[in-house]
Amino acid sequence: MKLVRYWSVRNARWLRWVYKALEACLVALHPVLDRLGYQRIDGTFAAVEKLVKGFLFDSQSCGQCSLGETGMACPMNCPKTLRNGPCGGVRSNGHCEVDPDMVCVWVTSWEGSRRIGNLETGIQVIQPPVDVRHKGTSAWLRAVRRKSGVSES
Numbered sequence: 001m002k003l004v005r006y007w008s009v010r011n012a013r014w015l016r017w018v019y020k021a022l023e024a025c026l027v028a029l030h031p032v033l034d035r036l037g038y039q040r041i042d043g044t045f046a047a048v049e050k051l052v053k054g055f056l057f058d059s060q061s062c063g064q065c066s067l068g069e070t071g072m073a074c075p076m077n078c079p080k081t082l083r084n085g086p087c088g089g090v091r092s093n094g095h096c097e098v099d100p101d102m103v104c105v106w107v108t109s110w111e112g113s114r115r116i117g118n119l120e121t122g123i124q125v126i127q128p129p130v131d132v133r134h135k136g137t138s139a140w141l142r143a144v145r146r147k148s149g150v151s152e153s
């Protein structure tokens with residue numbers, strides 16, 4: 001829902017703090033998660049993520065979350081799924097050229113990044129192309145594995 005999505009961007013600062021705290025907890029739990037088996041628990045985590053992030057951010061469950069770097073605005077809501085800044089069609093009122101009823105994802109991303117205070121270190125980080133094979137899988141567990149030095153199988 002767009003209203004909730006916009007609210008999340010207005011509250012990006014503390015939401016990102018919660019997000020980072022959750023990530024730190026999960027990284028600390030890596031030995032437990034590893035014992036349980038990342039493959040085995042992925043479906044459960046992905047379902048929780050879909051519920052939480054779907055409600056707050058209209059997350060499209062790409063499995064490669066960049067919310068922390070994009071001002072808590074999900075770039076997959078861009079009709080062109082652009083992950084590194086806006087196209088050339090942003091309307092003069094900041095709305096999307098494809099969906100005039102929607103504020104351009106990158107306008108909200110800039111606003112969220114400004115609120116977080118990471119215009120230099122977040123939104124300007126180049127995001128890799130989306131790997132569609134990860135769609136529907138847990139981005140949280142992927143981030144935990146990456147931070148724990150575990151390569152993906």
Ligand code: SF4
Pocket residue numbers: 077078079080081082085086087088089090091095096097098099103104105106
């Ligand atoms: S105007 Fe913004 S949201 Fe719309 S297609 Fe272009 S970059 Fe994506």
